[in-house]
Amino acid sequence: MIEKLIAKIEEEHSPIVMGLDPQIELLPPGLVPGELSLESIGEAFFAFNKDLMDALAGVAPAVKPQIAMYERYGIPGLIAYQKTLAYAKEKGFVVIADVKRGDIGSTSKAYADAHLGRVQLGERSVPVFDADFATVNLYLGTEGIEPFRKVCEECDKGLFVLVKTSNPGSAELQDRMAEGKPLYLLVGEAVEEWGKPLRHGSYSDIGAVVGATHPETGAALREALPHTFFLVPGYGAQGASGKDLAGFFDKEGSGVIVNSSRGIIGAWKKPEYEGFGAKRFAEAARKAAEDMREDINSNIM
Amino acid sequence: MIEKLIAKIEEEHSPIVMGLDPQIELLPPGLVPGELSLESIGEAFFAFNKDLMDALAGVAPAVKPQIAMYERYGIPGLIAYQKTLAYAKEKGFVVIADVKRGDIGSTSKAYADAHLGRVQLGERSVPVFDADFATVNLYLGTEGIEPFRKVCEECDKGLFVLVKTSNPGSAELQDRMAEGKPLYLLVGEAVEEWGKPLRHGSYSDIGAVVGATHPETGAALREALPHTFFLVPGYGAQGASGKDLAGFFDKEGSGVIVNSSRGIIGAWKKPEYEGFGAKRFAEAARKAAEDMREDINSNIM
Numbered sequence: 001m002i003e004k005l006i007a008k009i010e011e012e013h014s015p016i017v018m019g020l021d022p023q024i025e026l027l028p029p030g031l032v033p034g035e036l037s038l039e040s041i042g043e044a045f046f047a048f049n050k051d052l053m054d055a056l057a058g059v060a061p062a063v064k065p066q067i068a069m070y071e072r073y074g075i076p077g078l079i080a081y082q083k084t085l086a087y088a089k090e091k092g093f094v095v096i097a098d099v100k101r102g103d104i105g106s107t108s109k110a111y112a113d114a115h116l117g118r119v120q121l122g123e124r125s126v127p128v129f130d131a132d133f134a135t136v137n138l139y140l141g142t143e144g145i146e147p148f149r150k151v152c153e154e155c156d157k158g159l160f161v162l163v164k165t166s167n168p169g170s171a172e173l174q175d176r177m178a179e180g181k182p183l184y185l186l187v188g189e190a191v192e193e194w195g196k197p198l199r200h201g202s203y204s205d206i207g208a209v210v211g212a213t214h215p216e217t218g219a220a221l222r223e224a225l226p227h228t229f230f231l232v233p234g235y236g237a238q239g240a241s242g243k244d245l246a247g248f249f250d251k252e253g254s255g256v257i258v259n260s261s262r263g264i265i266g267a268w269k270k271p272e273y274e275g276f277g278a279k280r281f282a283e284a285a286r287k288a289a290e291d292m293r294e295d296i297n298s299n300i301m
Numbered sequence: 302m303i304e305k306l307i308a309k310i311e312e313e314h315s316p317i318v319m320g321l322d323p324q325i326e327l328l329p330p331g332l333v334p335g336e337l338s339l340e341s342i343g344e345a346f347f348a349f350n351k352d353l354m355d356a357l358a359g360v361a362p363a364v365k366p367q368i369a370m371y372e373r374y375g376i377p378g379l380i381a382y383q384k385t386l387a388y389a390k391e392k393g394f395v396v397i398a399d400v401k402r403g404d405i406g407s408t409s410k411a412y413a414d415a416h417l418g419r420v421q422l423g424e425r426s427v428p429v430f431d432a433d434f435a436t437v438n439l440y441l442g443t444e445g446i447e448p449f450r451k452v453c454e455e456c457d458k459g460l461f462v463l464v465k466t467s468n469p470g471s472a473e474l475q476d477r478m479a480e481g482k483p484l485y486l487l488v489g490e491a492v493e494e495w496g497k498p499l500r501h502g503s504y505s506d507i508g509a510v511v512g513a514t515h516p517e518t519g520a521a522l523r524e525a526l527p528h529t530f531f532l533v534p535g536y537g538a539q540g541a542s543g544k545d546l547a548g549f550f551d552k553e554g555s556g557v558i559v560n561s562s563r564g565i566i567g568a569w570k571k572p573e574y575e576g577f578g579a580k581r582f583a584e585a586a587r588k589a590a591e592d593m594r595e596d597i598n599s600n601i602m
Contacts (some may be wrong), residue, residue, distance in 0.1 A: 176487065183477070
């Protein structure tokens with residue numbers, strides 16, 4: 001799956017992913033339901049996402065729906081999540097499910113089946129949420145999440161394992177010095193090693209999440225983990241910009257996909273793009289994505 | 302919320318929780334749908350859980366549905382999850398949602414709203430999955446999961462933070478020595494401190510997950526974290542028994558709730574309980590839970 005992502009990034013000359021993290025505050029007034037209910041909000045989220053995906057096709061090779069934003073609205077929210085994934089695949093986006101799951105044994109297997117693989121129904125099997133990549137948490141160890149790797153191998157899917165997250169408090173655990181190294185580096189090295197069997201060309205289907213808000217850490221991790229592709233959150237709303245990201249890329253200008261959520265999907269609310277007006281929120285998003293692509297590309301290539 | 306759990310444990314003289322982790326292989330033949338589909342499996346899971354809860358009332362004060370087992374079957378599976386939670390509350394069980402969520406900022410807030418709190422719909426707010434406790438992952442730091450604590454405070458709910466998990470591979474990260482201490486202890490100390498504002502009597506609403514498969518670690522953590530209640534997985538199917546658990550309890554014989562999933566809900570398949578037959582699977586589960594209660598109580602009190 002990683003080759004498919006890399007090919008699409010090259011084709012569109014765009015190492016960016018649109019974070020589809022809908023919130024009521026980000027909906028343009030025309031999409032806010034008159035009567036608020038879990039159902040009406042779920043429907044509005046899908047309508048919002050659909051317009052955004054229509055506008056971003058060709059500009060962003062991938063989308064990253066954050067499942068929490070849908071889970072908040074219960075079953076109707078999760079229906080919107082599922083419809084969003086299906087529509088994204090129809091439009092040709094690579095789909096990164098930001099689920100941050102992680103458990104042990106048969107439980108990890110159940111999550112992997114749900115989000116990446118297929119579920120057995122007697123003789124036949126069917127996909128469920130069917131993303132291309134999922135984010136996972138390694139606190140339970142690689143043994144705990146081994147079923148995810150197996151499903152990736154069987155179904156040609158990929159993972160991004162949390163290594164160094166973008167939030168200020170990520171230091172609390174991730175920066176602890178353990179055996180002479182910060183913990184995030186130990187986790188990163190485990191990911192690099194664990195991803196070995198799923199290497200295709202330069203990179204493995206097993207990637208890592210590395211926050212854009214830590215430029216030096218990103219550069220150090222790029223050196224240490226030469227075959228691990230990075231999913232990089234924290235651009236824009238969380239404060240990082242293109243010049244912070246140069247070190248995350250490899251010498252060929254590859255190895256990274258940078259996420260922006262609010263910065264793209266909420267662009268119509270920002271002073272720079274308010275000229276578009278609320279009705280043209282999807283065009284504002286497209287322009288914000290083009291600007292982001294330009295900001296990143298001009299710093300790496 | 303922790304007082305409610307402790308009171309119920311004392312009332313039933315039973316520090317045990319039934320893990321509601323349905324799998325097709327655990328269903329008695331009479332409940333396996335003739336035509337397997339996501340819908341028919343979801344319905345069968347709820348029917349299975351309902352009979353189990355009817356049988357276990359008064360024997361186990363709490364249930365712990367593992368959401369992955371439902372998520373695997375997509376929307377119909379999650380409908381069964383939601384119905385299971387609602388029925389559990391109707392029957393008076395304390396409900397521990399084993400979701401192992403963990404993210405940052407507004408994303409953690411969305412998860413906390415979904416699983417423990419309420420979601421705002423204009424002027425009014427409604428609960429969504431509405432569990433009493435949820436399990437969370439601290440790899441992103443206490444700052445990342447701060448919104449969970451806030452929701453616990455506002456809605457009188459609780460958390461169990463992953464500290465030392467029951468799987469063999471938990472050592473890979475959790476046992477790393479960091480600043481002179483194993484990482485699980487650093488995480489545990491962070492939990493103890495972070496849970497301080499939500500202390501009621503001896504214990505805090507913020508508890509910890511500590512695997513039964515590590516008796517010495519459990520005892521050491523009990524010493525180190527005197528106000529942190531433990532949710533203990535790994536009993537039975539994963540190999541731990543009552544004598545391994547003595548050290549997890551405090552001097553009053555409190556501070557712990559022990560989970561068993563397959564050992565209870567799949568009891569009808571085990572040689573010890575096969576006399577019940579598949580049709581009386583719920584009675585087999587009740588007997589297995591009574592035996593587990595006896596095994597634990599005889600080792601602590």
